[in-house]
Amino acid sequence: MATEAELELQRLGTEYKYGFRDPEQYVFKSRKGLDREVVEQISWMKNEPDWMRQFRLKALEYFLKRPLPTWGADLSELDFDEIHYYVKPTERQGRSWEEVPEYIKQTFERLGIPEAERKFLAGVGAQYESEVVYHSLREDLERQGVIFVDMDTAVREYPDLVKRYFGTIVPPNDNKFAALNSAVWSGGSFVYVPEGVRVEIPLQAYFRINAENMGQFERTLIIVEPGGYVHYVEGCTAPIYSTASLHSAVVEIIVKEGGRCRYTTIQNWSKNVYNLVTKRAAAYRDATMEWVDGNLGSKVTMKYPAVWLMEPGARGEVLSVAFASDGQHQDAGGKMVHVAPYTSSQIISKSISKGTGRASYRGLVKVHRGAHHVRSNVVCDALLLDEQSRTDTYPYMEIEEEQVSIGHEATVSKVAEEQLFYLQSRGLSEAEAMSMIVNGFIEPITKELPLEYAVELNRLIQLEMEGSVG
Amino acid sequence: MTLEAAPLFTIENLHAGIEGKEILRGLDLVIDRGEIHALMGPNGSGKSTLAYVIAGHPNYEVYEGRILYKGENILEMTPDERAKLGLFLAFQYPTAIPGVTMANFLRLAVNSVRKARYGEDKALSPREFRRLMREKLAMLRMDESFATRYLNEGFSGGEKKRAEILQMALLEPEFAILDETDSGLDIDALRTVADGVNALFNPNMAMLIITHYQRVLSYIKPHFVHVMLDGKIVASGGPELAEELEVKGYDWLKAEFAETAS
Ligand SMILES: Nc1ncnc2c1ncn2[C@@H]1O[C@H](COP(=O)(O)OP(=O)(O)O)[C@@H](O)[C@H]1O
Ligand SMILES: [Mg+2]
Numbered sequence: 001m002a003t004e005a006e007l008e009l010q011r012l013g014t015e016y017k018y019g020f021r022d023p024e025q026y027v028f029k030s031r032k033g034l035d036r037e038v039v040e041q042i043s044w045m046k047n048e049p050d051w052m053r054q055f056r057l058k059a060l061e062y063f064l065k066r067p068l069p070t071w072g073a074d075l076s077e078l079d080f081d082e083i084h085y086y087v088k089p090t091e092r093q094g095r096s097w098e099e100v101p102e103y104i105k106q107t108f109e110r111l112g113i114p115e116a117e118r119k120f121l122a123g124v125g126a127q128y129e130s131e132v133v134y135h136s137l138r139e140d141l142e143r144q145g146v147i148f149v150d151m152d153t154a155v156r157e158y159p160d161l162v163k164r165y166f167g168t169i170v171p172p173n174d175n176k177f178a179a180l181n182s183a184v185w186s187g188g189s190f191v192y193v194p195e196g197v198r199v200e201i202p203l204q205a206y207f208r209i210n211a212e213n214m215g216q217f218e219r220t221l222i223i224v225e226p227g228g229y230v231h232y233v234e235g236c237t238a239p240i241y242s243t244a245s246l247h248s249a250v251v252e253i254i255v256k257e258g259g260r261c262r263y264t265t266i267q268n269w270s271k272n273v274y275n276l277v278t279k280r281a282a283a284y285r286d287a288t289m290e291w292v293d294g295n296l297g298s299k300v301t302m303k304y305p306a307v308w309l310m311e312p313g314a315r316g317e318v319l320s321v322a323f324a325s326d327g328q329h330q331d332a333g334g335k336m337v338h339v340a341p342y343t344s345s346q347i348i349s350k351s352i353s354k355g356t357g358r359a360s361y362r363g364l365v366k367v368h369r370g371a372h373h374v375r376s377n378v379v380c381d382a383l384l385l386d387e388q389s390r391t392d393t394y395p396y397m398e399i400e401e402e403q404v405s406i407g408h409e410a411t412v413s414k415v416a417e418e419q420l421f422y423l424q425s426r427g428l429s430e431a432e433a434m435s436m437i438v439n440g441f442i443e444p445i446t447k448e449l450p451l452e453y454a455v456e457l458n459r460l461i462q463l464e465m466e467g468s469v470g
Numbered sequence: 471m472t473l474e475a476a477p478l479f480t481i482e483n484l485h486a487g488i489e490g491k492e493i494l495r496g497l498d499l500v501i502d503r504g505e506i507h508a509l510m511g512p513n514g515s516g517k518s519t520l521a522y523v524i525a526g527h528p529n530y531e532v533y534e535g536r537i538l539y540k541g542e543n544i545l546e547m548t549p550d551e552r553a554k555l556g557l558f559l560a561f562q563y564p565t566a567i568p569g570v571t572m573a574n575f576l577r578l579a580v581n582s583v584r585k586a587r588y589g590e591d592k593a594l595s596p597r598e599f600r601r602l603m604r605e606k607l608a609m610l611r612m613d614e615s616f617a618t619r620y621l622n623e624g625f626s627g628g629e630k631k632r633a634e635i636l637q638m639a640l641l642e643p644e645f646a647i648l649d650e651t652d653s654g655l656d657i658d659a660l661r662t663v664a665d666g667v668n669a670l671f672n673p674n675m676a677m678l679i680i681t682h683y684q685r686v687l688s689y690i691k692p693h694f695v696h697v698m699l700d701g702k703i704v705a706s707g708g709p710e711l712a713e714e715l716e717v718k719g720y721d722w723l724k725a726e727f728a729e730t731a732s
């Protein structure tokens with residue numbers, strides 16, 4: 001007899017929960033492939049100032065010059081000529097819910113946005129295709145001077161702030177994919193937290209790709225002034241497609257003296273997406289930057305959230321979960337660069353590999369000369385669900401200073417038969433027992449997530465388990 | 471034999487072992503509703519092996535024989551199918567599951583079993599479950615914080631044993647096996663656990679108490695006592711058999727068994 005959880009799984013299984021797809025209705029879609037003309041066209045469509053157009057064109061040069069990375073995941077099947085770099089779904093951005101087109105509303109409703117908003121959202125910036133179509137911000141936040149808009153709007157309405165910080169943390173020539181994003185970016189969020197302002201409720205954005213072969217290149221910039229606090233939450237879901245899609249985002253964050261920023265992502269791209277993301281933050285005196293990063297789905301993910309610890313007292317943290325199931329390669333981890341003395345960092349990585357899935361931890365702890373009294377701790381735990389699944393660990397350390405305390409622990413374990421038997425002897429099916437063990441394994445990270453994300457992550461893992469046992 | 475007349479639980483000529491090594495060597499046992507049986511025997515005689523085989527541990531192999539429960543041979547069933555028929559094993563060495571809270575685990579377990587046994591609409595709501603859990607925790611004098619602790623993780627020996635009985639209380643089995651639940655308990659804990667077990671017992675269910683000490687049997691009174699040596703039941707009797715063992719030890723049985731076996 002089917003249990004509650006099994007019925008749920010069946011329901012989810014028949015209609016991959018976020019795998020539904022709207023008929024494509026676009027106002028503008030760039031032709032496939034990338035050259036100067038496409039970049040010019042994007043900039044023109046967006047009615048951008050000249051400096052941004054120049055920025056894009058310069059980045060395009062870097063992109064064309066740089067070779068693909070030769071380390072990490074296999075990117076050889078990625079065909080840059082088969083991608084639409086820009087899709088604009090509606091004539092202009094909706095300002096209120098009423099203005100958002102009906103078919104997009106339906107999608108959002110199925111993703112639960114209005115409900116979430118009613119509950120506790122401070123503001124919602126939801127990205128549909130390459131353009132932000134819906135956006136709202138609570139009035140009290142606005143009164144406090146907090147800015148939470150899509151990046152395109154920010155370029156128009158806050159040019160001084162954007163110009164000052166855009167591309168300073170992740171320069172366009174940082175790596176091939178940062179260059180690509182800099183050339184064709186569209187959408188993403190801009191968050192500005194003024195001095196001393198604490199944003200007590202998480203700011204959330206929902207992302208969704210809906211065009212075959214469409215790249216999504218959102219660009220996010222968060223600035224936390226001294227003593228400010230913000231928690232930015234981003235969840236991504238994508239429908240299933242037959243040919244490979246590319247998602248290549250850039251996130252830049254600046255946390256000034258005594259400020260704190262937490263950036264939470266749970267991403268579940270469909271299993272044909274290349275997810276190549278550059279996330280980097282700079283933390284100044286006594287500031288704290290925390291990345292909480294969950295990677296499910298996608299064909300290939302390469303993502304190493306980084307914190308540059310610029311001044312004494314800065315603290316950086318990465319909590320990362322990766323789930324690699326059949327045919328997937330999750331190459332994830334974190335980077336901590338200790339530029340200043342008396343800084344501290346922690347990376348906790350949990351990975352799960354299933355079937356032919358491969359989860360790699362790739363991390364770097366770098367301590368510059370003169371950065372004494374640095375403390376850093378890295379813990380990476382891998383869980384293998386069966387005989388074929390695979391995990392690798394690449395923990396790089398570049399320590400140029402002696403008075404430091406660096407810890408590193410790595411474990412690899414298999415789901416123990418005794419644990420499965422114990423749970424099954426209490427009435428749990430093998431799949432239920434398996435997902436319970438896996439969810440327990442990542443609990444140190446899920447407990448850091450907003451509740452609905454924790455529930456969603458546990459559910460996704462349950463769904464993954466369904467196929468793993470006979 | 472009509473179905474009503476069939477006993478709740480019957481083992482016939484059970485031969486079983488692990489990794490090709492035969493441990494249970496021709497075991498017979500009949501247990502009916504309303505009965506408490508004690509299974510005694512020295513360490514290594516195969517008591518836990520029997521418990522695992524009944525519960526369906528995948529590593530154990532059955533070479534011969536049958537186990538009938540409510541008239542069905544359960545040997546082909548998965549452990550969860552057996553649990554959903556009302557079988558329960560309190561483990562001698564319960565396994566820790568990091569990151570999984572007692573409450574989350576038990577709610578899923580209890581509702582899986584309830585739906586299978588009593589019907590799809592008999593699952594407990596989160597609120598009903600919490601109430602039931604609190605009630606059973608109180609019965610076993612366990613702190614409410616157990617609900618949010620990770621399953622058996624960092625539990626003391628005694629806490630693990632109590633937690634097993636807590637699970638039994640919530641799952642309401644019809645046939646429960648308690649494998650050395652008494653070991654590692656101090657006298658007060660033993661009394662609490664025994665009181666709990668006695669309170670749970672009812673004429674509609676049966677219990678098999680595995681122990682190698684007679685001590686627990688003065689708290690939980692068995693109707694029948696069996697002695698196991700080298701994978702066989704070599705003596706069966708009433709409660710007086712346990713007392714005799716307490717006085718004489720297992721050696722006289724071993725000697726006697728060796729004689730009859732030769
Ligand atoms: N996993 C195992 N692998 C091999 N032998 C085992 C295993 N478990 C138990 N045994 C052996 O089976 C015999 C019976 O053990 P067990 O059933 O635990 O006895 P008891 O519970 O009566 O102390 C012992 O000789 C023990 O060494
Ligand atoms: Mg034993």
